[in-house]
Amino acid sequence: MAGIEWRTFVARLAQRIWFRLALFTVLALAVSLLGRFAGPALPDAWALDFGQDSVATILQILASSMLAVTTFSLTVMISAYSGAAAQTTPRATQLLLADNTSQNALSSFLGSFVYAIVGIVALSTSYYGERGRTLLFLGTLVVIAIVVATLVRWIHHLTTFGRMADVLDRVEQAAHDTVCAYAEAPTLGGAPATDVPASARAIRAGSPGCVTGIAVTALAEAAEQARLTVHVAALPGVTVGLGTPLAYVEGFADDDTADALREAFRVEKHRTFEQDPRLGLVALSEIGSRALSPSTNDPGTAIEALNAIQRVLTDLLTTSADPEISHPNLRVPTVSLEDLIEDALRPLARDGAGIVEVGLRVQRVLGDLITIAEPGDAATFMAASGRAEQRAVGGLPDEGDRELITGAAATARARNER
Template identity: 35%
Template sequence: MKLGFVLKNTGISATRYYFARLQEALWFRPLLSCLLSIAAALLAMLVEQIELSQSLPDISTASIEKLLTTIASSMLAIAVFAVGSMISAYASASSSATPRSFSLVVSDDVSQNALSTFIGAFIFSIVALVVLLNDFYTRAGRFVLFLLTIIVFAMVILSFVRWVDRIARLGRLGNTIDKVENATASAMTRHINNSNQGIIRPEGSMEAINANHVGYVQHIDIAKLQCLAETLKVRFTVEMLPGSLSAPNSPLVLMSGHCDLDRDDLQQKVAAAFVIGRQRTFESDPRFGLVVLSQIASRALSPAVNDEGTAIDILSTCLRLFTRYQQQTQENSQQMLYDRISIPPLNINDMFDDAFNAIARDGAYSIMVALRHQKSLHTLAMLGDAALRDAAQKHAKLALLHAKKQLKLAIEIDQVTALYHQNFGE
């Protein structure tokens, strides 16, 4: 089973990709919240233009001032406390799971929204107090400011309650595994939805267009590459998929057809369709999620931790991911959108290497992990796909060889060996 990879217009565009990176920054949402808070505080002055403004209730300046002072004096302290708690959660995720999971933990929506609400409420109260105490608000303005203050106060309470529930879980190993699983499943689904929209690899001689610098391919803008191919009347075969390590001597694409464009200009235009960075990312790289899950299991199986249960949970997670992936691959039937772009397939053996090799090596000393490993691979082999079965059998045999070397009791070795022969008939 060959697993092709394409990004289309319903997947991640370049704009959405960069916006997703922006949302991961801790300063982005608080900045938006500050701007909205300032706008809300000044908005109350516009109510004077409404004809019915004089019929609104007259709220005293003192009552609003006390509410705003309470918010201003507490929100900054709560925001600092929130940042400290989030940093502790991030450190916990990096130490208990793997540093590669940090980007998923730091992009937690509930925590970022709570921090934004706390900082926004602080800015709102300060701006509103300044405007209020300088008599910029009249009767209608004070009433609207009072309503806005009550709304902000309610938002703070709701955000705090949600955040307390989330921070109790954020950074915990189980929560981190769930985040990695969800990110990997999304990347796999994105791959499946786009897997049939490229063309078959063209025949004949092709010219290599190399990368400009060293780094991991994080994203490919296939729509931009298709547009360039249409303009130049050529066809491109993508050589570097997301997750691949590029270098100046490694081809990003192979070009078939004649192009009159200057070589340097062509290389620059092709490279513009590729986002290359220092680290791999989850959005367009299903294999990276499998690598991270495998690293979490390896750390759990280290002598310092010796947590066999986490490794078994990771095996179950990989089983769910591959089962869902295989089922969705069979159901997928997308029309071709890119008639000038060919995408090389991902090999199922490579994905199994990412997911299972480290667990087979580091978990071979445990009879529980060894048996669960064999059972998980047998389940995948029974899904009905020949390539999947071959990959599962290959990795089951590898796991058996590791177990024979590390298990100390002959009865345990016989148990794993018997299970392997029962599952795969060798």
């Protein structure tokens, strides 16, 4: 894996479940051991007698219950991941893994377990004085309150976590974020793409994989230091092989500069949502397409996916691009609108060709998008409407259903004239 920018590293680290677990565990360990050092600083009035082994008994109950709750929570989370991958799309799993509520719940339960275990061990070795035992007791009450509040929130969260609607909402939000970011900066702050001179040197991928992101600032700085013009050839979401050109450079680039340019491209095994405007649309389309499989036969979910796709494409069409060029030494191509439409609608138009309700919804979505699109973009949507009409008409045996699709397609394309 190459080209991991520190901002990306920090953002991903916060989403890793092990990181939050480790953080809560260390915090619990520090709090449970604090009593020995903070206890002597407390006034004598804090040296209270809570009864023989009362603190140890409470900690034992907390430890045994938190171990069971942690195990249960982990089982539920794994089941949700597996169910989402099987019923929706495996691309949604990375969004569920980054869920803050489930990570906080699991981390709180494990942290409470560690707090209780360490407290029990410390009590058995006379680690605390009387005031330290008082502080431990008060800390235990606070931990219990946190656990109860977290458990209530976690139970409520489980009623929706990993369900179809929840996964659709998460994927739509991820698609919205990346599509809007792309619409605001379609060339990533660089200048629009131009023809690559024949003399330009290719910067080739050092390993096969998928381009998941470009560290634009690092790329621009390396190019500026060497006085180069960089033509980006591989956008986020593109699969590359060993030696596939990632970029072309005008000017002289030594090996160190070429390595710096290559490292600005993040090449990994799997696509991510971070800078890829197509992946969210692909995932929404996969959810709808899987719902149309004969084993599932759920046109309603496919229509829900189409509604989400319409909202995301509406965001794309209505978000204004920033005209400022921050990196004039970069030449960056844009993602084709036709590719975005094909990613979003082709699988649904194909797999729903024999279902009139899906075919009608596809045409209505395209008609609404044609209404708000610029003339050039509207032509692309109209072409997609014609292809979807052909698929639907070819898959419907009933003449009445075919006429419905034909009428809906004509209405959709006519909206370009309004």
